[in-house]
Amino acid sequence: MKIFKLALPLLASFGLLVSATAIADTTEAYKISHGGKIYDNWAKTLMVASPTETHPSYPAVSGRTGDGTWRCKECHGWDYKGAAGAYSSGSHFSGIKGVSGVAGKSVDSIMAIIRNQTHGYTKAMISDEALSNLALFLSKGMLDPTPYVAMPGKMVKGDANRGAGLFETLCAGCHGLDGTLINFGSSDKKEFVGTVAAGNPWEMMHKLRFGQPLTPMPALLALPNQDMLDILSYTQSLPQK
Numbered sequence: 636m637k638i639f640k641l642a643l644p645l646l647a648s649f650g651l652l653v654s655a656t657a658i659a660d661t662t663e664a665y666k667i668s669h670g671g672k673i674y675d676n677w678a679k680t681l682m683v684a685s686p687t688e689t690h691p692s693y694p695a696v697s698g699r700t701g702d703g704t705w706r707c708k709e710c711h712g713w714d715y716k717g718a719a720g721a722y723s724s725g726s727h728f729s730g731i732k733g734v735s736g737v738a739g740k741s742v743d744s745i746m747a748i749i750r751n752q753t754h755g756y757t758k759a760m761i762s763d764e765a766l767s768n769l770a771l772f773l774s775k776g777m778l779d780p781t782p783y784v785a786m787p788g789k790m791v792k793g794d795a796n797r798g799a800g801l802f803e804t805l806c807a808g809c810h811g812l813d814g815t816l817i818n819f820g821s822s823d824k825k826e827f828v829g830t831v832a833a834g835n836p837w838e839m840m841h842k843l844r845f846g847q848p849l850t851p852m853p854a855l856l857a858l859p860n861q862d863m864l865d866i867l868s869y870t871q872s873l874p875q876k
């Protein structure tokens with residue numbers, strides 16, 4: 636009887652461990668959410684060093700330099716539309732086309748593009764396994780944000796009242812009830828959840844769906860898009876500085 640009592644919780648925790656590992660190794664949701672974080676910042680997500688010199692394919696017109704020019708989002712945008720989207724003008728203009736055109740394409744064909752000369756990502760930077768998750772994200776994980784962001788005001792079409800409840804249960808524990816507990820900017824130029832939501836809803840949408848690289852912030856990918864939109868809509872009313 637004693638043994639039985641001991642063995643049961645042991646077995647149960649073993650079972651849990653096994654299934655958790657299996658999920659991490661095989662499920663598409665995990666791979667896509669990992670791929671989305673790699674798109675955001677591959678060096679951070681994969682904990683490898685990024686080159687510090689400017690990416691050779693980064694156009695001089697834009698005036699940006701250094702390791703940031705190696706991030707997928709810097710050339711292709713948070714909205715995946717490159718020069719046809721939010722980066723069509725302004726300080727992030729690169730003139731490069733978006734990646735939305737590869738949605739639905741095979742993982743192998745997308746992997747080949749990211750390994751091409753134009754991109755120059757070596758296996759030491761992005762391993763084959765990481766690359767296949769990134770390609771899966773591009774094939775199946777992008778959400779076209781255009782229908783959800785009203786221009787020119789960038790107001791997100793969501794139910795802010797419903798979003799308040801979601802924010803308070805899913806986000807406030809880390810970011811505070813008004814989103815100002817973590818400052819992503821500096822002491823002179825503060826940046827809060829509200830700042831990102833109002834200023835760059837496309838970035839926020841990506842971060843909400845895939846999480847923030849190398850932090851415990853969860854990816855909401857498995858929730859209905861409506862939840863993400865309602866949270867985003869609510870956070871646009873939070874303090875911005």
Ligand code: HEC
Pocket residue numbers: 674677690691692693694704705706707708709710711731732733734735736737745748749753754756769773
């Ligand atoms: C320094 C700029 C730059 C960076 C950084 C960059 N790319 Fe590209 N990418 C390009 C250029 C240039 C093209 C070719 C565009 C063309 O054909 O006109 C391209 C094309 C693509 C295409 C093909 C799009 C299509 O519809 O044909 C995909 C997919 C792609 N890139 C994915 C990525 C991913 C994923 C990353 C991050 C790991 C990345 N890129 C980082 C410059 C960049």
Ligand code: HEC
Pocket residue numbers: 802805806807808809810817818819827828831832839842843847850851852853855866870
């Ligand atoms: C477990 C804690 C945690 C939870 C829960 C959490 N976050 Fe975060 N979030 C963080 C951390 C840590 C950062 C990174 C701070 C930094 O880079 O300085 C972050 C970053 C952010 C950023 C800034 C991204 C950027 O780089 O511009 C936004 C926006 C954000 N979170 C929104 C949210 C929202 C909305 C929710 C709820 C859906 C949420 N977070 C849930 C911990 C959390």
